[in-house]
Amino acid sequence: MGTLIEVSRQRCFGGEVGFFRHASTEIGGEMRFSIFIPEGVAGRKIPALLYLAGLTCTEETFMAKAGAQRLAAEAGFILVASDTSPRDKRYPGDDAAWDFGQGAGFYLDAMQEPWRDGYRMGSYVSRELPSAVEENFPADPARWGIFGHSMGGHGALVTALRNPGRFRSVSAFAPIVAPSQCPWGQKAFTNYLGEDRKAWAEWDATALVESGHRLPPILIDQGLKDQFLERELHPHLFEAACAKAGQPLNLRRQEGYDHSYYFISTFMADHIAHHKATLG
Numbered sequence: 001m002g003t004l005i006e007v008s009r010q011r012c013f014g015g016e017v018g019f020f021r022h023a024s025t026e027i028g029g030e031m032r033f034s035i036f037i038p039e040g041v042a043g044r045k046i047p048a049l050l051y052l053a054g055l056t057c058t059e060e061t062f063m064a065k066a067g068a069q070r071l072a073a074e075a076g077f078i079l080v081a082s083d084t085s086p087r088d089k090r091y092p093g094d095d096a097a098w099d100f101g102q103g104a105g106f107y108l109d110a111m112q113e114p115w116r117d118g119y120r121m122g123s124y125v126s127r128e129l130p131s132a133v134e135e136n137f138p139a140d141p142a143r144w145g146i147f148g149h150s151m152g153g154h155g156a157l158v159t160a161l162r163n164p165g166r167f168r169s170v171s172a173f174a175p176i177v178a179p180s181q182c183p184w185g186q187k188a189f190t191n192y193l194g195e196d197r198k199a200w201a202e203w204d205a206t207a208l209v210e211s212g213h214r215l216p217p218i219l220i221d222q223g224l225k226d227q228f229l230e231r232e233l234h235p236h237l238f239e240a241a242c243a244k245a246g247q248p249l250n251l252r253r254q255e256g257y258d259h260s261y262y263f264i265s266t267f268m269a270d271h272i273a274h275h276k277a278t279l280g
Helices: 061-065 069-075 121-136 151-162 183-193 197-201 205-210 229-233 235-245 261-279
Strands: 005-012 015-024 029-037 046-052 078-082 139-149 169-173 218-223 249-254
Touching (some): 029 121, 046 261, 061 078, 061 261, 069 261, 078 121, 121 139, 139 151, 151 169, 183 197, 197 205, 218 229, 218 261, 249 261
Parallel strands (some): 046 078, 046 139, 139 169, 169 218, 218 249
């Protein structure tokens, strides 16, 4: 874990939004993240929420568009947003498509060449980034929550399911809940993980619930005018797996809402409240 280098800092709702870069051991190159620290936390450790963004996004997208800082300031939460893929090291074809490679790391640890060399977003967001935040900011190691959108919703669910106890609360906006069964996920998994579907199941939220992994109660919001709902998202598959397994899930289908940050910002207060009910 390299030393944090500050890129910029802005005052926001009494606290500060900072952007940082560092040399990542897991990625083998530079990574960037953003963080919001509310005011008045000197000498205290407070809860932290890790947000994982969707395809094509960066560490800036959430801080600029989600409208979460005021809510986090009121709740006394740190907000952390990761980039969505490695960018420092380049790989053949990593910018050939918007849904694979740069901006599309899928929050997994790749097993196939050349991606296995640096596409280790699973380990980065589950271990390295939280540890870096704990070392440099007033984040309570025992009070982490995780949430995300679309590909990042997939990442939040899978990261929490694979790391029991690390993240005490979890929620998602329009997540890819069954990537093994949709074109986005099948493309990513084939290239990053290979053809073995047993390897795919280790990074598929629906398959993980079916195999016995459990979480605290999950909140998911899904817009019913989401242009990717029928082809890519399949919330009914995760809903059925949770119902069969007895996994608590509050899946809210929101009439008239699409896949955008207009949708996310509308329901952000409910998600912050969901996490606060567990993290305090």
